[in-house]
Amino acid sequence: MRFTHKWLIWLFVLGLVFSTTACGTNEAAKNNSLDAIKKRGKLVAGIRYDVYLFGYKDPSDGQVKGFEIDLMKELAKRMLGSEKKLELKEVTSKTRIPMLNNGDVDLVAATMTITEERKKQLDFSHVYYLAGQSLLVRKDSDIQGAKDLNGKVVMTAKGATSGQVIRDIVPGVQLKEYENYADAFTALKSGKGDAVTTDDSILLGMEQQAPDQVRLVDEQITQEPYGLGMAKGNKSLVKYVNQFLKEIQEDGTYDKLYKKWFKKDPPKDIPEEAVQKVLKQ
Structure with a gap:
C-alpha cells in the first residue's frame, strides 16, 4: 500500500500521541516513586467522595470518611510518620486512571476492580477487598x-x-x-x-x-477483587504498598479497620482466582 502525504501526517500525529502517553506514564512513575514521596514528605491519594463506607464526604461535618480513607491514613503514618502527611484528592470511576497516570496522585484507593484491561494502564497492589x-x-x-x-x-x-x-x-x-x-x-x-x-x-x-x-438483591453476579492502583512501572511504591498490606493483616490493623466499617470479620481467605488476577500482571 502506498502512503500519501496525508497518511504520513496522520501516522506522525498518532506517533506523537502514543509517545506522549507512554512518556506521561513513565514520568508519573518517576515523580510518584517511593523515594519521591518521602523526599516530598507528603502522600497524595486519590479517593472517592461518593461511596458510603469506603470513601464519602459526610455532609454533617464536611469530612471525608471510610474504610479506604483509614487505609490511606495508616499508610501515610507508616511511610511518613504521621497521617497528617496525607493529602486526599477526589477521583471518580472516570477520572481515577487519568489522574494517576498524569501524576496528580501517587496512588488510587477507590473501589477499583483489578482487570486485565486496567493492568495495561497501571499497576495494582495485592487484593485488599473482595467484592462482587x-x-x-x-x-x-x-x-x-x-x-x-x-x-x-x-x-x-x-x-x-x-x-x-x-x-x-x-x-x-x-x-x-x-x-x-x-x-x-x-x-x-x-x-x-x-x-x-x-x-x-x-x-x-x-x-x-x-x-x-x-x-x-441477594445475588452476586461477578467477583470483584479491589487493588490499590499505582502508575505503570512504579515498582518501588508497589513493593512498599504490598508489604504494608501484609503487615497490617499480620498485626491485626486490617481486621480492626474492616470491623469498624463493615461490622463483621473479614474473610479468612481470598479465592485463588482473585489472587491470580494480580499475580498475572
Whole structure:
C-alpha cells in the first residue's frame, strides 16, 4: 500500500500521541516513586467522595470518611510518620486512571476492580477487598436478579466496568450512566430507573443510608477483587504498598479497620482466582 502525504501526517500525529502517553506514564512513575514521596514528605491519594463506607464526604461535618480513607491514613503514618502527611484528592470511576497516570496522585484507593484491561494502564497492589457485582432496587421492586432485567433501566457510574457486564449478560437492558454513584442512587430513589448496579460493597452502603426505600438483591453476579492502583512501572511504591498490606493483616490493623466499617470479620481467605488476577500482571 502506498502512503500519501496525508497518511504520513496522520501516522506522525498518532506517533506523537502514543509517545506522549507512554512518556506521561513513565514520568508519573518517576515523580510518584517511593523515594519521591518521602523526599516530598507528603502522600497524595486519590479517593472517592461518593461511596458510603469506603470513601464519602459526610455532609454533617464536611469530612471525608471510610474504610479506604483509614487505609490511606495508616499508610501515610507508616511511610511518613504521621497521617497528617496525607493529602486526599477526589477521583471518580472516570477520572481515577487519568489522574494517576498524569501524576496528580501517587496512588488510587477507590473501589477499583483489578482487570486485565486496567493492568495495561497501571499497576495494582495485592487484593485488599473482595467484592462482587450486584443490584440495588427499590423496596417494592420485583427484581430478584439479573434474569429479571430485560427491558429494565439499569444505572451505574461512568467509567465503571459494571455497565458492560450487565450488557453482556442481559442484551435487552437499558443502561444509564451517571457521573458518580451518588447521582445514580438519587435517580433510583426518585424512580428514574429500575436498578443500580455496581459492587455489592458500594450498594451495601447505599442500602444502609435508605433501608426503608431500597434493598440489595441477594445475588452476586461477578467477583470483584479491589487493588490499590499505582502508575505503570512504579515498582518501588508497589513493593512498599504490598508489604504494608501484609503487615497490617499480620498485626491485626486490617481486621480492626474492616470491623469498624463493615461490622463483621473479614474473610479468612481470598479465592485463588482473585489472587491470580494480580499475580498475572
